[in-house]
Amino acid sequence: MTGGGESVRGAGQGPPIVLVLGVSGSGKTTVGKAVAERLGVTFVEGDGFHSAANVAKMTAGHALDDADREPWLRALADRVRRSAEAGEGLVLACSALKRAYRDELRAAAGARLWCLYLALDRDTARDRVSRRTGHFMPARLVDSQFATLEPLEPDEPGLTLDATVGLPAALARVRAAVADFGPSTGR
Numbered sequence: 125m126t127g128g129g130e131s132v133r134g135a136g137q138g139p140p141i142v143l144v145l146g147v148s149g150s151g152k153t154t155v156g157k158a159v160a161e162r163l164g165v166t167f168v169e170g171d172g173f174h175s176a177a178n179v180a181k182m183t184a185g186h187a188l189d190d191a192d193r194e195p196w197l198r199a200l201a202d203r204v205r206r207s208a209e210a211g212e213g214l215v216l217a218c219s220a221l222k223r224a225y226r227d228e229l230r231a232a233a234g235a236r237l238w239c240l241y242l243a244l245d246r247d248t249a250r251d252r253v254s255r256r257t258g259h260f261m262p263a264r265l266v267d268s269q270f271a272t273l274e275p276l277e278p279d280e281p282g283l284t285l286d287a288t289v290g291l292p293a294a295l296a297r298v299r300a301a302v303a304d305f306g307p308s309t310g311r
């Protein structure tokens with residue numbers, strides 16, 4: 125797959141700050157948790173940083189706009205900055221659909237942000253979201269996610285991964301990218 129093409133090592137010194145991004149249903153939570161475990165770093169679920177108003181809006185079937193996302197991204201940037209300043213690793217699952225959103229998180233992480241973009245087709249995303257239980261996101265918002273999506277660009281350090289490959293293959297691809305990491309992450 126295409127992507128930033130740099131290994132995690134290329135993202136800078138210290139444990140990685142990994143942003144797992146993509147549309148709803150792409151597997152950010154599923155893959156992100158496994159990657160965090162593999163790296164031995166904290167997993168943070170971006171959905172947990174949405175305001176009650178944002179969650180209510182999405183639950184009611186209305187897509188968020190830039191203004192809705194602004195305080196959410198600021199809170200996530202603060203969280204990322206805290207880990208970067210402490211020299212800690214982190215895996216953040218966050219849709220980060222637009223380049224500008226990723227730029228904000230990247231600025232907070234310094235050189236250490238590495239993006240794992242889970243690329244998924246619309247039908248599979250819709251199917252996964254409609255089958256998922258215990259989550260506020262309705263499947264009818266999947267189209268708006270694709271309308272907003274700006275895929276990972278070549279100058280963004282990271283990897284674009286086919287989100288349908290399954291967890292073992294996904295982890296193998298990430299493992300290849302993080303293979304050169306130091307002892308604290310090299311399990």
Ligand SMILES: Nc1ncnc2c1ncn2[C@@H]1O[C@H](COP(=O)(O)OP(=O)(O)O)[C@@H](O)[C@H]1O
Pocket residue numbers: 146147148149150151152153154155217252253255256257287288289290291
């Ligand atoms: N590689 C995969 N193959 C099949 N189903 C998957 C895969 N990754 C995730 N899923 C399922 O798709 C749904 C959405 O996954 P989730 O991790 O919640 O995505 P996101 O956090 O991006 O919305 C969940 O029900 C999950 O079990």
Ligand SMILES: O=C(O)[C@H](O)[C@@H](O)[C@H](O)[C@H](O)COP(=O)(O)O
Pocket residue numbers: 147148149152153171174182187188193219220221261269
């Ligand atoms: O910016 C947004 O529009 C939301 O953050 C959205 O992208 C996100 O996908 C939902 O919060 C659902 O959460 P999941 O992506 O975990 O399904």
